[in-house]
Amino acid sequence: MFTQDWAPKVSALPEDLRAMISAARKYGLRQEGLAFERSILDAMTMWSHGMAEQEDLRKLSTESAVTRCIRLNHKASTVGEFRTLAERAKHVSHRRHRECTCPECEEMIVSQRCANPDRCYTRAEAILDTLPPKWDPRGKHPEDYEEGGGGKDARRRGGLGDF
Numbered sequence: 001m002f003t004q005d006w007a008p009k010v011s012a013l014p015e016d017l018r019a020m021i022s023a024a025r026k027y028g029l030r031q032e033g034l035a036f037e038r039s040i041l042d043a044m045t046m047w048s049h050g051m052a053e054q055e056d057l058r059k060l061s062t063e064s065a066v067t068r069c070i071r072l073n074h075k076a077s078t079v080g081e082f083r084t085l086a087e088r089a090k091h092v093s094h095r096r097h098r099e100c101t102c103p104e105c106e107e108m109i110v111s112q113r114c115a116n117p118d119r120c121y122t123r124a125e126a127i128l129d130t131l132p133p134k135w136d137p138r139g140k141h142p143e144d145y146e147e148g149g150g151g152k153d154a155r156r157r158g159g160l161g162d163f
């Protein structure tokens with residue numbers, strides 16, 4: 001549903017998405033009936049994401065050593081960049097520890113001057129967790145079903161049923 005407090009944020013959205021939303025409005029479609037491609041979800045700016053749980057996002061983004069590191073050293077600003085950062089923690093040899101010396105952490109320390117990679121992965125993940133499933137590129141999305149020839153059923157599962 002397009003609620004009033006949601007509307008002003010539209011100006012901050014990437015152009016493609018803005019066009020889709022105005023089309024949706026024009027044809028009276030409900031926002032939850034729209035499914036966006038992962039590339040669009042990834043292009044959204046994470047720090048000011050209008051669809052995130054605002055209170056949690058604000059708390060988790062508060063200026064601190066870890067948010068500064070994410071912003072300045074890892075240069076993460078879009079959802080996709082946060083996802084890449086959070087995914088580093090999935091490396092087989094990564095340990096959820098400050099002193100981890102897995103290849104991912106080593107790269108973070110050496111080339112991105114990160115003092116505590118695991119803390120940055122953890123925070124990036126927590127920030128991504130403020131996104132509702134529909135806006136979170138990490139889960140399954142309609143495009144994931146399309147290749148298997150899922151057809152109508154896939155579309156229904158993907159939440160396109162409102163069309």
Ligand SMILES: [Zn+2]
Pocket residue numbers: 093094095100101102103104105106117
């Ligand atoms: Zn590691």
Ligand SMILES: [Zn+2]
Pocket residue numbers: 069070073074113114115116117120
């Ligand atoms: Zn860092």
